[in-house]
Amino acid sequence: MKFVHYIICFLLSSNLNIISVAADNGYAPSKINVELQSFIRQSHQIGFQKAARSRGLSAGVTATKKINLAIYCSHTADIKAKLDSMGICAHDISASALTAYVPVDKIEEVSQLSTVKRIVGLRHKRLLMDKARAATEADQILNGTGLETPYTGKGVIIGIIDCGIEYDHLAFRESKDSTRIIAAWNMGETETSPIYGSANIIAEETDGVDECHGTHVTGIAAGGKTMGSSTYYGIAPGAEIVAVGCSDLSDANLLNGMDLIRTEAEKRGMPWVANMSLGSNIHAHDGYEEFSMVLDTMVINGGHIVSAAGNEGNDYIHAMYDFTSEGEQAFFLIDDGGEEEIYLYLVGEDSAEYTLEPYLYNTDTKTLTPIPTLTWYNSGSEIYAFHNEHTRRYETQVYASLSGGPVDLIQQNKQKFAICITGKTGSRVHSWVEPGCFMLSPNTKFSDPDRSNQINSPAIGRHILAIGSYTSSKRFKTYKGTSVTSSATEGDLSFFSSVGPSLDNLQKPDVCAPGQWLISAYNGKNKSFILDNYISEINIFDGEKFYYGAMQGTSMATPVVTGIIALWLEANPDLTHKQILDILHSTSMPFNGQNHQEWNYRYGYGKIQAYEGLKSVLAINAGISTVRNTEQPVTILKENNQWRLLFNSSENFAKVTVHALDGRQMYSLNFSYPERGQEEILYFNNLPKGVYLIRIQTRNSISAHKIVIR
Secondary structure (H helix, E strand, O other), X not given: OEOOOOOOOOEEOOOOOOEEOOOOOOOOOOOEOHHHHHHHHHHHHHOHHHHHHHOOOOHHHHHHOEEEEEEEEOOHHHHHHHHHHOOOOEEEXXXXXXXXXXXXXXXXXXHOOOOEEEEEOOOEOEEOOOOOOOOOOEEOOHHHOOEEOOOOOOOOEEEEEEOOOEOOOHHHEEEOOEEOEEEEEEEOOOOOOOEEOHHHHHHHOEOOOOOOHHHHHHHHHHOOOOOOOOOOOOOXXXXXXXXXXXXXXXXXXXXXXXXXXXXXXXXXXXXXXXXXXXXXXXXXXXXXXXXHHHHHHHHHOOEEEEEEOOOOOOOOOEEEEEOOOOOOEEEEEXXXXXXXXXXXXXXXXXXXXXXXXXXXXEOOOOEEEEOOOOOOOOOOEEEEEEEOOOOOOEEEXXXXXXXXXXXXXXXXXXXXXXXXXXXXXXXXXXXXXXXXOEEEOOOOOEOOEEOOOOOOEOOOOOOEEEEEEEEOOOEEEOOOOOEEEOOOOOOOEOOOOOOOOOOOOOOOOXXXXXXXXXXXXXXXXXXXXXOHHHEEEEEEEOOEEXXXXXXXXXXXXXXXXXXXXXXXXXXXXXXXXHHHHHHHHHHOEOOOOOOOOOOEOOOEOOEOOHHHHHHHHHHOHHHHHHOOOOOOOEEEEEEOOEEEEEEOOOOOEEEEEEEEOOOOEEEEXXXXXXXXXOEEEEEOOOOOOEEEEEEEEEOOOEEEEEEEEO
16 A cells, blocks of 8 residues: 655746745745755654655765755856855866755755756666566677777776676776776765775775676676676777766766766876766756756767667657647646656746646546645655746656655555646647656546657767667577577667657667677676576686676667777777767668668667778878877778778788688788778688688788688
8 A cells, every 4th residue: 555645835937047935834945856855845844864764865864964966056166165165065067067965954055045056966867777687688799799900999988877886897807906997986875085096996896786787887888808708898898997886876976977087088188988878757858957968068078978868668758738728727647657756847848837736536436636735744745847047948847755644645556646737828748757657648638648759868968879779689598508589679679769859859869779688797796686597607716706697778788889989989089979970870770661871769870880980980080190099000890701901090001911821822912002991891702611811911010810711
């Protein structure tokens, strides 16, 4: 049986400043997101310790009475000085955002500072692999087959912000005592500091979160084979790693983590690409949410962010309604799906304001009953309303707690939560729920839900790559030799992959990558995930087991792209976001039925092609002088009985010879003045079956490779 209490507090705005209406207990929330409002209200009513425990916050927070907040403002320097005078140490993220651990009894005071626009706390993003544990199919990671390339991500930093990261996993080590993780940071509800140095990072072992997600994601992007698996290594095994393990995926922690990645790259003068396999649907889906916009400003200045599109492709999380008359009413009906909290976000397509009222819908009698404002106990709901300063759209967020309190309003799951919207003629209102909950449409009183406009934040950001997932393989074997087969169709979009477009018709997602199923490193410290039918490989070192296993989700597709971007950045560290989009546009492989080089709201530009993209990267003249990898003259892609040679730099000449193992020269090719990005194809159809050596010579280098003709 579930209990529900609701208390409604409206914050209305007719301009850029939010005007708060005081509640009857004297508390006046202003500019504060609804989850944090609810917690502060509880703190006023029942005390901080009880409120913290009811929210599941850690003992550390209870002891310090501080919450890590993201503070969005007009002038960071001015706000930072004022916070310093209040004894609060703040950390700059951008010109319009900072983070700070703020005592609960000072949050309201901070919110009243004139240049503060928005304070966000206790709102958490979700890991986007919630489909991952239901099946056991995987694809060998892309670098495991086919591509013999000098590009490994060397000289590039890959940043991972996630949870469940096993820092000492063999996939990230170069030796017993050294790791490619150059900085690690365990972030949660209380203040911590980054960890540096191989000895310290290996000794830390893990971020302490009972998850495999972060280890798996890091392994896909940057897992190595020096100490780790020779089969299931990552896309960019030569990249250096900044690993941020978050037990608390709040705006503030994520911004701090991104700032660490950027700072470490800037200190070393290295290009960087950050992976965010996480997200939320509680935003306007137009790219003008503060969190995404701050990340946009960070990537403009030299880095790149790759983010999961979301796993809601098969879910009804969106609905909209067009109002045809003044005062017309529409209902958005939500199935809580067994969740104890409901998050609902509503956005008008213009500045016209609408009003909201909470209702209960009885699924037996088909009747609606208004929810009265109730005395506050241990749970409740908040409604936060404002005009977005960038779009002027009227936006509202609703938070409802469905647990605690003495009044039983939802009995035996026969009543559902509903929001009644009273709108204006000619206006349109969209609504989204956080997954776990779903939109319903039992009769004509309610707006019809659909499966569109699903792209998560921060993937919706204008300078952030949004990644969808497709199936690249149907079979794999467990370490016990059991063969596992999936019913998914190879080459098809994953059923869970979220689709676009955005509210402003932004072209999201950008591209798709293999994400169903991939095998990568597992967090062996979390024994609940170590199940035989998920595990493909176990390596033992110093008496300890290190695992590789299967997961799926856009979470897994995202680090595939992150690793590929790292390879491209090694070839050209000066690549811009616009250039990467152009490369994806021109080189991605279309899905069946998709027109080549045309963006599609389900597929983006299609399936990312690492090698084809690398050719385009090498052809960009602006980056020639800054190419870092000149260890080998060519990149080689093996395809059955042919090899494709891609020249990494312009040469005076190149000579290619093929010899049998007894020394006989089978044939020879000479190239005069091959140019950077030029591709040549070597065919071996006429060679007898056997093993051969191919020798590639240029003015400054000689390389040799083995060919097996079957």
